[in-house]
Amino acid sequence: MPPDTTRADRGGDSSARPHPRPWAAGWTAPPGGPGRVAAALAALALLAAAVAGALAAERPPAPLPADAPAAEFSAERAWPHLERIAGTGPTPIGSEGAADVRAHITGELRALGLDPEVQTGIGARAFGSGVSAGLAANVVAEIPGTDPTGTVLVAAHYDSTPTTPGTTDDKASVAAVLEIARALTAGPRPRNDVVLLLTDGEEPGLVGAEAFAAHHPLARGGGVMVNLEGPGNAGPSKVYDIAHGNAGVVRLLTADTPHPAGESALATGFRDMPMGFNSDRTALAEHGFTGVDTGFTDGRAYYHHPRDTVEAFNKSSLQMHGANGLALTRAAAAADLAEVRTDGDATYFSAFGVFAHYPDTLAVPLAAAGALAVAGLAALARIRRLAGVPRMLAAVAATALPFAAAAGIAVGLWELLLLIRPAYADLVSDAYRPLLYRCALGAALLAAVWAWAVPMRRLLGGVALTVGALTWSAGLGLLLAWGLPSGSYLGALPALAGAAAGAAALLLRDRHPRLAAAALALGALPGAVLVTLPGAALLGMTGVSMLAPGALVLMLAGLAAVPLLTEAAPAGRRRAALAPALCGLLAVALTAGGLAVDRFDEEHPRTAHLAYLLDADAGEAMWASLDADPHPWAAGLLPDRAGPGLADLPVPGVGAVRRTGPADTADLPGPDVEVLDARSRNGGTALTVRMRPARGADRIALLSSAPVRSAVIAAEGHPDQELPPLDPAEVRDGTGTDAWAWALEFSAPPEEGLLLTLETEGEQAPRIGAAETTDGLQTAPPLDPRPAGLDVMPSMSVLTSDTVTVFRALEP
CATH class of the missing domain: 3.40.630.10 (Zn peptidases)
Known part of the structure; x- marks a missing residue:
C-alpha cells in the first residue's frame, strides 16, 4: 500500500511529513473538514453571543419607582x-x-x-x-x-x-x-x-x-x-x-x-x-x-x-x-x-457591566507586549512550517483590503440611501430609526471580511492570515501608545490575546482540534468585544451620514475573528462562499427593512432651513438656506446658489449658506451701533464702540476687518469682561473670511446696550460690521406656513433657521 499523504496534504503535522504547500495549513487539520467546520461555527456563535451580551449589558436599567429609598436616585x-x-x-x-x-x-x-x-x-x-x-x-x-x-x-x-x-x-x-x-x-x-x-x-x-x-x-x-x-x-x-x-x-x-x-x-x-x-x-x-x-x-x-x-x-x-x-x-x-x-x-x-482601568503609563509596555506576542506567534508558525515569512508579510499587506472595503461599504451605504431616499440629505446627523441600517452595516462588514478571508486562506493559509491581521492590531496598539495612550488597548489587548490563543491553537491543532477552536474563540473575545463597543458607540455619535469611522473600528473587531472565519469555511469554493453570500443577503434585507421602517411622517418629520437677511444700508433683503437642495416649501424662495461674496456680509455663520433668493424688504431698523472714538495706539487702532439692540434682538454681533489684539466688553451693573484672544491656527484654518478677521456675537444683550473697547492691528481704522438677530420669522415678509411633517432644521452653531438678521457696515 502506498504511503498515506492525505493528512499531510491537508495541512497535517508538517514536522513529521513536510507539506508541499505549508502556507496552506489552517488552524485545525484537515482544514475544511466537517467536524472542524462545525467546531469553528460553534465558536463563532459563542463569540457573537458574547458580543451581543456585552452590548446588552450597557442597556439602561429599569427606572426606580417614586417610593424608592430616599438615598437612591429615582x-x-x-x-x-x-x-x-x-x-x-x-x-x-x-x-x-x-x-x-x-x-x-x-x-x-x-x-x-x-x-x-x-x-x-x-x-x-x-x-x-x-x-x-x-x-x-x-x-x-x-x-x-x-x-x-x-x-x-x-x-x-x-x-x-x-x-x-x-x-x-x-x-x-x-x-x-x-x-x-x-x-x-x-x-x-x-x-x-x-x-x-x-x-x-x-x-x-x-x-x-x-x-x-x-x-x-x-x-x-x-x-x-x-x-x-x-x-x-x-x-x-x-x-x-x-x-x-x-x-x-x-x-x-x-x-x-x-x-x-x-x-x-x-x-x-x-x-x-x-x-x-x-x-x-x-x-x-x-x-x-x-x-x-x-x-x-x-x-x-x-x-x-x-x-x-x-x-x-x-x-x-x-x-x-x-x-x-x-x-x-x-x-x-x-x-x-x-x-x-x-x-x-x-x-x-x-x-x-464592569469597569476596568489601568494607568496610561502601562500603554507602551502593553503595546510592546502585544507586538512581541505577535512576533512570537509568527516565529512559532515558521518553526512548525505552517507559515513562511514571505506569506506572512503578504498577509500583512493583504489585510489593508478589509479596511478599504469597510470605508467603501460605509460610504456606499449612505450614497445608496440618498439615491433611494433623497430626503435623507435633510438629516443633520442621524436617521430617526437607524437600528436596521446599523445592523445592515455590520452584516455587510462581516460579509466583506469573510469573503476576503476565504480566498486568502487558500492563497496564504489561515495561520499566515491570522498573523497578518494581528500585526495590524499590534501596530495600532503601538501607534496609539505614542499618540493616544488611553486608546492603545484597542490594538494592544486584541493582539496580546489573539497571539496567545494562536500559540495555544498551534499546540492543540492536531490532537484536539475542538480545543484549538475554543482557544481561538477565547483569543478573539477581547478584540471582538472591546472594539465592538466603541465602534457601536461611534455609529450612534456620527449617524448614518458618516458611518466610515465606526465601520473602520468595527472592521478591526471583525479581524479578531479571522482564524475562526477561515476555519468555518468548508472545503470547496462554492460551499466556502455560502456564508459570506448569506451575510451579504442579510445586509441587503436589513437595508430594505430600514427603508421600510424609517419613513418621514408627522412624528418623524423632514426639516428645512430658512433665514431672512436684511441689509439696512442698501435696503435689500434675501432669503438664505443651509440646504443645498431645499424642500419644495422653501425652494421657490431660493433659486440661486450662494456665491463666494456672501461670506463677506457682516453676519456670523453666513458663510455656511448654500442657497439664496431675493426677498421683499421689511421695515426694520438697522443695528444701533456707533464708533465713539478711534485713535492710533501702539501701531494699531484703539476703538470705543457702543451697541444697543434696536428691536429687542436675541443676539447682536460686531465684526472687524482687522485682527483684534484685545477687547473689553462692559454692561451696566456687571463687571467688565476681557474677551479671550482668538487662536491664530483656527483663524488660518479657514474659519475667518477675507472681509472679517474677528467677530463677536453677544446673546441676551441688555436693553441699555454694551460698550466695547477694542485694539486692532494696523494703523488704519478697520471696517466695522454689525448685525442683530431675532428668533422667529414673525417680522419677515409673510410666508406660507410650514406644511405638516416639516420642522425647523436643528441649530448647528451657524446661521440658525427661522431667524431675522438685520446688518450694516461702518466704513473707517
Whole structure:
C-alpha cells in the first residue's frame, strides 16, 4: 500500500511529513473538514453571543419607582421636573421660558433647604475666528461639607437652542441634578463641599460656565466636576468626555458607578480633537476643575431638534444618567480631593457591566507586549512550517483590503440611501430609526471580511492570515501608545490575546482540534468585544451620514475573528462562499427593512432651513438656506446658489449658506451701533464702540476687518469682561473670511446696550460690521406656513433657521 499523504496534504503535522504547500495549513487539520467546520461555527456563535451580551449589558436599567429609598436616585421622582421644565418649548438664553425654568429650579432647591442664588454676569469664549459672549443667569447652590478637602461641582445647563425644547439637551440633566440634590440632602452631609451649578447660555458658547469661572467665588480653587449633558436622546448614559489628569477621577468612576458604560478611547479621542466636543466642563477645566461629561450617545437625530420632547425620551435612560451621576458625586464628595487631582491619565473601558482601568503609563509596555506576542506567534508558525515569512508579510499587506472595503461599504451605504431616499440629505446627523441600517452595516462588514478571508486562506493559509491581521492590531496598539495612550488597548489587548490563543491553537491543532477552536474563540473575545463597543458607540455619535469611522473600528473587531472565519469555511469554493453570500443577503434585507421602517411622517418629520437677511444700508433683503437642495416649501424662495461674496456680509455663520433668493424688504431698523472714538495706539487702532439692540434682538454681533489684539466688553451693573484672544491656527484654518478677521456675537444683550473697547492691528481704522438677530420669522415678509411633517432644521452653531438678521457696515 502506498504511503498515506492525505493528512499531510491537508495541512497535517508538517514536522513529521513536510507539506508541499505549508502556507496552506489552517488552524485545525484537515482544514475544511466537517467536524472542524462545525467546531469553528460553534465558536463563532459563542463569540457573537458574547458580543451581543456585552452590548446588552450597557442597556439602561429599569427606572426606580417614586417610593424608592430616599438615598437612591429615582427616575420616577425626577420625571415630573422634566415634564415641568421641558413642556414650555425652547428656552434660549435671555428668553421668558428660560426665566420660568430658572424659577422652578430655585424653588425646588429652596424646598430642599438650600439657599440658591442667581448669578448674573458676562461670559465669553473664543471659537475659530469669533468670540461667543452673553449675559447669563446661572443658578448656584451649595451643600457645605463637614471636613472639605475641596469642591465637587455637579452641573447641567437649563438653556436650549432656539429650535428645540431641549428635553435631553439638557433639561433631563437638570431634572437629574434636582433629584441628586434631593438624595444628597436626604442623608448625612458630605465630607466635601458640593456645589450645584445650573448654567445659562451653554448653547451659544459656554457663556454661563465662563461667567461662573470668571466671577463667582465658588469657582476658585478648582475641584472635581460631574457634568451631565445630552448629546443624544436614547440609549445608555456614557462617560463620553474626560479631563486631562484624570487618573484619580477614573479610580472613583470605576469603583462606584452602578451602571458602567464608557471607554477612554472615545472620550480622550474626542477631547483631543482640534474642534472636538465642547461643554461646560471644557470651560471649567481651564479653571482648575477635573472631571467627566456623561450623556446619552444614541438618538442623535433629536439633537437640537424640535421633536426632542419628553414623549420621545424614556425613563430608563434617565435612571442610568442620574444613578451614575449620583454615585460619582458621592464618591467625589467622600474622597480626599488632593489625591484625586493628578497629573496622570488612565485607560478605562467597560464590558459586561464592569469597569476596568489601568494607568496610561502601562500603554507602551502593553503595546510592546502585544507586538512581541505577535512576533512570537509568527516565529512559532515558521518553526512548525505552517507559515513562511514571505506569506506572512503578504498577509500583512493583504489585510489593508478589509479596511478599504469597510470605508467603501460605509460610504456606499449612505450614497445608496440618498439615491433611494433623497430626503435623507435633510438629516443633520442621524436617521430617526437607524437600528436596521446599523445592523445592515455590520452584516455587510462581516460579509466583506469573510469573503476576503476565504480566498486568502487558500492563497496564504489561515495561520499566515491570522498573523497578518494581528500585526495590524499590534501596530495600532503601538501607534496609539505614542499618540493616544488611553486608546492603545484597542490594538494592544486584541493582539496580546489573539497571539496567545494562536500559540495555544498551534499546540492543540492536531490532537484536539475542538480545543484549538475554543482557544481561538477565547483569543478573539477581547478584540471582538472591546472594539465592538466603541465602534457601536461611534455609529450612534456620527449617524448614518458618516458611518466610515465606526465601520473602520468595527472592521478591526471583525479581524479578531479571522482564524475562526477561515476555519468555518468548508472545503470547496462554492460551499466556502455560502456564508459570506448569506451575510451579504442579510445586509441587503436589513437595508430594505430600514427603508421600510424609517419613513418621514408627522412624528418623524423632514426639516428645512430658512433665514431672512436684511441689509439696512442698501435696503435689500434675501432669503438664505443651509440646504443645498431645499424642500419644495422653501425652494421657490431660493433659486440661486450662494456665491463666494456672501461670506463677506457682516453676519456670523453666513458663510455656511448654500442657497439664496431675493426677498421683499421689511421695515426694520438697522443695528444701533456707533464708533465713539478711534485713535492710533501702539501701531494699531484703539476703538470705543457702543451697541444697543434696536428691536429687542436675541443676539447682536460686531465684526472687524482687522485682527483684534484685545477687547473689553462692559454692561451696566456687571463687571467688565476681557474677551479671550482668538487662536491664530483656527483663524488660518479657514474659519475667518477675507472681509472679517474677528467677530463677536453677544446673546441676551441688555436693553441699555454694551460698550466695547477694542485694539486692532494696523494703523488704519478697520471696517466695522454689525448685525442683530431675532428668533422667529414673525417680522419677515409673510410666508406660507410650514406644511405638516416639516420642522425647523436643528441649530448647528451657524446661521440658525427661522431667524431675522438685520446688518450694516461702518466704513473707517
